[in-house]
Amino acid sequence: MKVVFIGDIVGQVGRDTVKRLLPWLKDRYQPHIVIANGENAAGGRGINAAITRELFAAGVQGITMGNHTWDNREIFEFIDDEARMVRPANLPPGTPGRGYTIIKSGSRELAIVNLIGRTFLPPSDCPFRKADEIVDELRRKTKCILVDFHAEATSEKIAMGWHLDGRASVVLGTHTHVQTNDDRILPEGTAYVTDTGMTGPRDGVLGMERESVLRKFITGMPARFQVAETKWHLNGLFVDIDETTGKAVSVRTIRVDEDSWIPA
Amino acid sequence: MKVVFIGDIVGQVGRDTVKRLLPWLKDRYQPHIVIANGENAAGGRGINAAITRELFAAGVQGITMGNHTWDNREIFEFIDDEARMVRPANLPPGTPGRGYTIIKSGSRELAIVNLIGRTFLPPSDCPFRKADEIVDELRRKTKCILVDFHAEATSEKIAMGWHLDGRASVVLGTHTHVQTNDDRILPEGTAYVTDTGMTGPRDGVLGMERESVLRKFITGMPARFQVAETKWHLNGLFVDIDETTGKAVSVRTIRVDEDSWIPA
Amino acid sequence: MKVVFIGDIVGQVGRDTVKRLLPWLKDRYQPHIVIANGENAAGGRGINAAITRELFAAGVQGITMGNHTWDNREIFEFIDDEARMVRPANLPPGTPGRGYTIIKSGSRELAIVNLIGRTFLPPSDCPFRKADEIVDELRRKTKCILVDFHAEATSEKIAMGWHLDGRASVVLGTHTHVQTNDDRILPEGTAYVTDTGMTGPRDGVLGMERESVLRKFITGMPARFQVAETKWHLNGLFVDIDETTGKAVSVRTIRVDEDSWIPA
Amino acid sequence: MKVVFIGDIVGQVGRDTVKRLLPWLKDRYQPHIVIANGENAAGGRGINAAITRELFAAGVQGITMGNHTWDNREIFEFIDDEARMVRPANLPPGTPGRGYTIIKSGSRELAIVNLIGRTFLPPSDCPFRKADEIVDELRRKTKCILVDFHAEATSEKIAMGWHLDGRASVVLGTHTHVQTNDDRILPEGTAYVTDTGMTGPRDGVLGMERESVLRKFITGMPARFQVAETKWHLNGLFVDIDETTGKAVSVRTIRVDEDSWIPA
Numbered sequence A, B, C, D: 001m002k003v004v005f006i007g008d009i010v011g012q013v014g015r016d017t018v019k020r021l022l023p024w025l026k027d028r029y030q031p032h033i034v035i036a037n038g039e040n041a042a043g044g045r046g047i048n049a050a051i052t053r054e055l056f057a058a059g060v061q062g063i064t065m066g067n068h069t070w071d072n073r074e075i076f077e078f079i080d081d082e083a084r085m086v087r088p089a090n091l092p093p094g095t096p097g098r099g100y101t102i103i104k105s106g107s108r109e110l111a112i113v114n115l116i117g118r119t120f121l122p123p124s125d126c127p128f129r130k131a132d133e134i135v136d137e138l139r140r141k142t143k144c145i146l147v148d149f150h151a152e153a154t155s156e157k158i159a160m161g162w163h164l165d166g167r168a169s170v171v172l173g174t175h176t177h178v179q180t181n182d183d184r185i186l187p188e189g190t191a192y193v194t195d196t197g198m199t200g201p202r203d204g205v206l207g208m209e210r211e212s213v214l215r216k217f218i219t220g221m222p223a224r225f226q227v228a229e230t231k232w233h234l235n236g237l238f239v240d241i242d243e244t245t246g247k248a249v250s251v252r253t254i255r256v257d258e259d260s261w262i263p264a
């Protein structure tokens, strides 16, 4: 099964980029399933119902989230009913929404799991123990499992890759908004990358206007960040999974920007 | 001027990798100057006199450091006298060593600057103001300036890239030990990458044994990490700088591992 | 010179408490000067012009701030002109307002200095070096110096007490909103307390509604905290300074609440 | 039931202080049970078998720990067998030792629980949910329950007080080593104080030599802290619990130092 994952979609620039490039991505990678991280889709802060529909309409089939899940309060109205969206699974019992789900596409099935890290991030339940619990349960139902580990520290993300090697088909990181150049298949068959990078404005800071972020770093004064209006880039991951074993057979980062992209 | 930068060298595996690959790197990239980050060169923790000599003998011409600068106390004996080594410049006045220096290679000169970030790291002086101060001074002496910004957060590193765009020839990040796939030349001519990645054991966690790191994440119990003994990888950056302007004309990440490398 | 310092005033409950108790405080402690921390005076978040006037009218003669200085954006309109208000002095050059000032009361003068810590708080310039700089300058003008060190960690605050022992008349802490029971005079004559505590609602969490704070800790979900509406308490510090030497001769915490207070 | 709790005992100065003052504490407070926090008893870092015996021999009947539990590796040899010692209960399943226990003294029983906070501290399981679980279980066995919440942030500690109000007899904080002046009985009968303070050297920084701590803050250079050799102070809490209801009937901080103490 071929899977395309699109990294953190930031604001309208990010959504427009997804819509513009999905035909090209489908042509080039022939994915059976397209998953995207949507935690910054609504103006950089969370997601809402209309944007969720917009992304599904564009061809995204499953959405993962992260620390910005609740930024847009509209999500509380629909997350419990949206079976194609996952928020971090290691939030406390009783948290709205779900932490894992199975995405169907034709006869194919891909389980997607969202976990959040604890290093340099607010407290949450242990992502490693939660990963054990969920992956063990999912493996009784399906072989193909994609884990989006939304975390800050490279050490925690790499550790999760090793932790799930041979048990998940893919462990990919999101949250830092910068793609890492360490895509590989681990010894037991799990495709891994520390961060898939973001999708949206290329010339800001993590997708936000660079002037205000820079001013904040230098002056320390409070600032409200807006999504930057610059050229776009799209970052993500392509993985090919052997459906009989659930192991990855190939993995490759996807990195395209407005200057480098040549429409077919 | 062609420059090769080698990312955080971890332990003996890292040093052996540097020695093994430098001839190949020189053949392939034809660098006029080779710089390396050495903060983890001595068993993952700091550097000492013998290892410093070993790296210079191998062909490294300048060494940058980071948050692990002082891990090996032997450094206090020689850092004040070693003009080819820089530690973060934004440490308090009176700190041993220097924060920037000029590396000479034949008739060529490359200024190297080391700065450390403050997000998710211990307090230090403002790296942005210190960068202004140093870069303005250096530009009166030389056009070619390489800044190693040793920092954790992608936002802070990207902000530094924009901050120095057009004033430094290269702003590259170190510290996360994972190479990022965002090498580019910014609009005003500064080559930029968020992290160059590390050099040393490939199958650990940031170069350390993965079993103990994973156990630490899961159990929270104290652990002493050792450098992993696995296959190696080398990560770094190649930059070509126009010496008449100090602007970068090309930049490319270097990523090689024991399985992919084919000796000439 | 007798000084009363009133700890972080939180919201209207806090302001009403100050107005209710100031006559009693003046009667009981006979202060020559009254200083208060006002960083939470406006609904828990910053301060504004009307509240500043309200506090001065009530008898407060100098106001210190903290990490919440800029929460209410109205402050930018008047802080540069308000010579009786100090914000942390170790913010970057160019920050609005001032970090120290001299408060006059009749023929008496008390210099007040505001500094902010760096442990568990956002980056700022070194408070210890900044303290040296300011205190050395102030001592050429006046002997009586009060330092409000707004910081989280007990270690950093105690270290500041020792750092300034014999050079400041008083080093008192604010920010944690809980009074500490360690008021003393250090060997060289500086009155010290790690935290003066807060003034405002007694039965919340740091002055905010306890239900929402508790829910936030348990669920991790975003929450907007409101000032609690409960009985009040007032916490602060009384110090008596020998004006010929600038040394403290006595220090005592002030702790009063709605149940324990018996109006004269 | 009258209980004396002795705050974090630091090094030999702390242990000697306990031994010197216990007869006086017993005379003055007539406690039925004496509990102490021992996480810094061995040179500031953890505890060992001999020191554990020493404290029990001196009259301490139960020992709580904290983030320094594992600093002295000798603890692994005896913690599983020592039923009178508790380490934070909200560490992962499989952690050596126990998180709560029942201390017997004559015909009386006091359950003691140790929890650790997550704000400004390493990740752990949710202390609030763990508190629910343990306190609910304990209440089926005994009415008198003392919770030592070892945490940094005042907000988290106060929130725990409210969380357990009416369910625990005492919620006291440790870890900051500075006693807070907010001892009270909450509306539903739980005695509460944010921090009991420490026991050991009075004129250091949290019990460690002040020169090296201050140098660390100013220079940022690595330092190894030693227990200070200064006059002593002892900080703790006295609580009287109604054994028929498990509610506290009185609470008072204990603060004594070498200069103020007058032996009987």
Ligand SMILES: [Fe+2]
Pocket: A008, A039, A040, A066, A175, A176, A177
């Ligand atoms: Fe994101």
Ligand SMILES: [Fe+2]
Pocket: A039, A066, A067, A068, A150, A174, A175, A176
């Ligand atoms: Fe995120």
Ligand SMILES: [Fe+2]
Pocket: B008, B039, B040, B066, B175, B176, B177
């Ligand atoms: Fe490193």
Ligand SMILES: [Fe+2]
Pocket: B039, B066, B067, B068, B150, B174, B175, B176
């Ligand atoms: Fe580093």
Ligand SMILES: [Fe+2]
Pocket: C008, C039, C040, C066, C175, C176, C177
């Ligand atoms: Fe405050």
Ligand SMILES: [Fe+2]
Pocket: C039, C066, C067, C068, C150, C174, C175, C176
């Ligand atoms: Fe504050």
Ligand SMILES: [Fe+2]
Pocket: D008, D039, D040, D066, D175, D176, D177
């Ligand atoms: Fe302690």
Ligand SMILES: [Fe+2]
Pocket: D039, D066, D067, D068, D150, D174, D175, D176
């Ligand atoms: Fe502690």
